[in-house]
Amino acid sequence: MKLLFERSRPGRGMDLLPPCDVPAVSFDAALLRDSAPRLPEIAEVDLGRHYTELAKQTHGVNDGFYPLGSCTMKYNPRVDEETASLPGFTQIHPLQPLDTVQGCLEVLWKSEQLLTEITGMDAVTYQPAAGAHGEYTGLLLIRCYHQSRGDTARTKIIVPDSAHGTNPASATMAGFKVVSVPSNEMGGVDLDALRAAVGPDTAGLMLTNPNTVGLFDPNILEITQIIHDAGGLCYYDGANLNAIMGHVRPGDMGFDCVHVNLHKTFATPHGGGGPGSGPVGCKDFLAPFLPSPRVKKAGDSYEFFDPEQSMGKVRSFYGNFLVVVKALTYILSLGKEGIPAASAGAVLNANYLMKKLAGHYDMSFNTLCMHEFVMTLEKLAHDTGVTAMDVAKRLLDFGMHPPTMYFPLIVHEALMVEPTETESPETLDEAAEVFLKILEEAKSDPESLHHAPHDCAIGRPDEVTAARNPILRYDFGA
Amino acid sequence: MSVIPAELKYTKSHEWVKEEDGVFVIGLTDYAQSALGDLVFVNLPEEGDAVTAGEAFSDVESVKAVSDVFSPVTGEVCAINEELLDNPALINEAPYDAWLVKVQNVSDTEELLDAAAYEAVVAAEEA
Numbered sequence: 047m048k049l050l051f052e053r054s055r056p057g058r059g060m061d062l063l064p065p066c067d068v069p070a071v072s073f074d075a076a077l078l079r080d081s082a083p084r085l086p087e088i089a090e091v092d093l094g095r096h097y098t099e100l101a102k103q104t105h106g107v108n109d110g111f112y113p114l115g116s117c118t119m120k121y122n123p124r125v126d127e128e129t130a131s132l133p134g135f136t137q138i139h140p141l142q143p144l145d146t147v148q149g150c151l152e153v154l155w156k157s158e159q160l161l162t163e164i165t166g167m168d169a170v171t172y173q174p175a176a177g178a179h180g181e182y183t184g185l186l187l188i189r190c191y192h193q194s195r196g197d198t199a200r201t202k203i204i205v206p207d208s209a210h211g212t213n214p215a216s217a218t219m220a221g222f223k224v225v226s227v228p229s230n231e232m233g234g235v236d237l238d239a240l241r242a243a244v245g246p247d248t249a250g251l252m253l254t255n256p257n258t259v260g261l262f263d264p265n266i267l268e269i270t271q272i273i274h275d276a277g278g279l280c281y282y283d284g285a286n287l288n289a290i291m292g293h294v295r296p297g298d299m300g301f302d303c304v305h306v307n308l309h310k311t312f313a314t315p316h317g318g319g320g321p322g323s324g325p326v327g328c329k330d331f332l333a334p335f336l337p338s339p340r341v342k343k344a345g346d347s348y349e350f351f352d353p354e355q356s357m358g359k360v361r362s363f364y365g366n367f368l369v370v371v372k373a374l375t376y377i378l379s380l381g382k383e384g385i386p387a388a389s390a391g392a393v394l395n396a397n398y399l400m401k402k403l404a405g406h407y408d409m410s411f412n413t414l415c416m417h418e419f420v421m422t423l424e425k426l427a428h429d430t431g432v433t434a435m436d437v438a439k440r441l442l443d444f445g446m447h448p449p450t451m452y453f454p455l456i457v458h459e460a461l462m463v464e465p466t467e468t469e470s471p472e473t474l475d476e477a478a479e480v481f482l483k484i485l486e487e488a489k490s491d492p493e494s495l496h497h498a499p500h501d502c503a504i505g506r507p508d509e510v511t512a513a514r515n516p517i518l519r520y521d522f523g524a
Numbered sequence: 525m526s527v528i529p530a531e532l533k534y535t536k537s538h539e540w541v542k543e544e545d546g547v548f549v550i551g552l553t554d555y556a557q558s559a560l561g562d563l564v565f566v567n568l569p570e571e572g573d574a575v576t577a578g579e580a581f582s583d584v585e586s587v588k589a590v591s592d593v594f595s596p597v598t599g600e601v602c603a604i605n606e607e608l609l610d611n612p613a614l615i616n617e618a619p620y621d622a623w624l625v626k627v628q629n630v631s632d633t634e635e636l637l638d639a640a641a642y643e644a645v646v647a648a649e650e651a
Contacts, residue, residue: 211590452588509587513564514613 047099047503051520054086060093084522103503105447111469111477113399115418115450115462116210116258118288118310120392125379126313126372135371140363144349151348154341154364157325157374164377164385165284165304166297167327172365173337180305180324181216181252181283183337183360187303187328188250188279189220190335190357200249200278206235208259208454210285213252222249229456233259233411235269244276254283255299256290256416258454260396260462270300279303279332287311288466289393289417292386303328312373323369339364391467392417395474399465402478406485410457418464420457427459432488432495434459439506440487440498444480526555526646529620534642535634537594540620548597548630551623552584552615555646561586563612568604568624575601575627577634582624584612599630 088096105112112119129135138147158170174180185203192200203217204225214224227243230236234257251273256262263269270280282296284306291311296304308314308323316322328336337360339350380388393416400409400419410420423434438448438461450462465474488495499505528534533541538556542549557563565585575581580592581601603626608614614622637645 455589510562510564513585513587 047103048096049520050086050088050093050096051084051522053088053092053096056087058087058089060088060090105442105445110445110447111465111473112447113449113463113465113477114447115260115420115464116285116453117316117450118307118392118417118464118466119316119447120288120310120313120466121468122313122315122372123376123379126375129375130368130371135368145347148348150367151341151350153371153374154367155343155348157370157377158341160374160377161306161325161327164291164295165282165287165306165327166295166299166301167304168330169333169336169340170325170327171336171340172323172325172367172370173359173361174305174324174326175361175366176309176322177283177285177305177307177324178212178216179360180307180326181212181281182219183324183326183357184281184303184305184328185216185220185222185250185252186357186360187326187332187335188281189222190355191279191332192249194335194355197277199247202247203249203281204240204243204251204273204278206253206257208233208257208456209252210254210258210283213254213283217252229257232413233257233261233456234263234265237265237268237272240269240272244272244278246277248273248276248278250279250281250302252281252283253301254285255296256286256418258286258462259410259420259457260286260289260415260418260464261411261413262290262416266299274300284311286417289389291389292382293389297327297329303332308369308373313376314369314372321366321369323366323373325365325370337361388467389417392465395465395467395469396463398471399463399474399478402474403481406482407461410460417466418462420454421461421463422457423459423461426485426488430488430492432492434461436492436495436498437461437481437484437488440484440495441480442499443501446477446480526553526558527620528554528639528643528646530639532620533596533636533638534645535594535596535636536645539594539596541596541636542623546628546630547602548599548627548633549623550596550625550627552593552619553642553646554619555649557616557619560584560591561588563615566608566612566615566624568609569601571601571604573601575599575625577632584615593624594634595627596634596636597627597630598632599627601625602628 107119107121134149138150154172161170162168174183201223202225203222204227205213206229207226208229217224225243227239228236255266273280279302280300282301282304284304287306288311303326305324305326309316334353334355335357336353338352338356340353341348342351396415396417396419400415407421408425410422423437427433434451438451441448452460453462538553540551540553563584563586567583569581575595577595577598579595581595582593583590584593605623608622
């Protein structure tokens, strides 16, 4: 399809801006650009069609099943958008007097109370803009803690080899050295390897539980104890919180700080529809290091305060505030009965679909799963030449978003399926039928699967060329 | 079957090593490049950096994943293959020509495998 720049014609356009009603300001000529920016000039109708055409080429939760493992692509209730659209939340300025935005401060305060309850923590900051940003903030908490005690020898963060790639990346960004520990045969942490890895240089551990193969680590209390005995702190990656919320709390598992993804667990939109939000919770002894400002209740009103040994700001102002409004709406809508029911539904749906596929597809672990399960197509690839990539691409033809592919790295030819609780049994039955049909095709006509998808606008983009030689801006020519 | 030249030494983590007058040349094996897939980015240390046997000194990125490259020796980097920074595909095209770094003043080495022993490692992973 044509780019906006290709659709542009000089003089065409639309009136988006009202007449200027404030005095014009002139800048130093040295600050001005020599020529006008080459913005596309397009009529409103053509612009609308451009974006509609783009939208038709995408797949979202509103289009169909979206079992993207580890991403928790649950349905985002409309009521969340409605509250986040209230003018009292949208028509505000971050610097206006606090007595005029008490409702907004109450949102942050109330959301903090609810998230501390759900995670078993004592304090929460809403500044981090997404999950990895939350990891980074949590690691800075750990670093601030050790430094405040003059314990500068603690330079290493332990990360299991099944971890999300963001864990070692965040640890490195926060100035730590990463120590990888292998998984045991059940995909959990190998306790002996962990004991061998800890020492006076251990700053902490980063762990996702349930882990990336969708299994709850039964040794979790022993794991966090080993770290604490060595003088380190435990960081909970909340990526998989949707499996346990309302049932088990990271704080009770022995974790000292956590991040949660509002855009996963608490039903706010992902990615381009986001933005994300990765609030970080911690136990009392870490709260003095949290980013500033935090909100406190003073009598009947709310005010900001700076934690005494604050790490400073990790983002401008108060984080992605409207996302917090959406998450608060979600939590209050579900209530204390709905929150555990949601996670129970997520686990039930994952096991239901896994059971329908087991016996046809190889599972990486033949046991009950939590909110997601991982299939390994290694044998299929060996026998038929049809890879996890081929199966994933073929799913597109059936109006289904593929599961997460080739992750976790410890499982070969992996497909990681996370249905979430918002899918009906009918949708899961249909998905299972599609998976089984593709398996038949893999055996009867493997060649056709190498060319799937057959019905999509874009089938197999050249990812290698895109990564090696990306085209990052439009070439206007001479 | 991946290519495993008889004259080189290897690590279990799929690096190859060649010693030339006290300088150790290090690269990724054919099996490694094939398992990683098309490489799109290579991160190398700088000349003069210290490397430690068994610890990561570089990372390589394919469309699938980012992977660490582990140093078979402890020593000091005396040369890096700058060509790879612009053209990581060289590792896929000719893994045994596309060396990553050269290391001198080597004080320690990992347990290095000969071609036959490394072939067994690869065979076990492919099984």
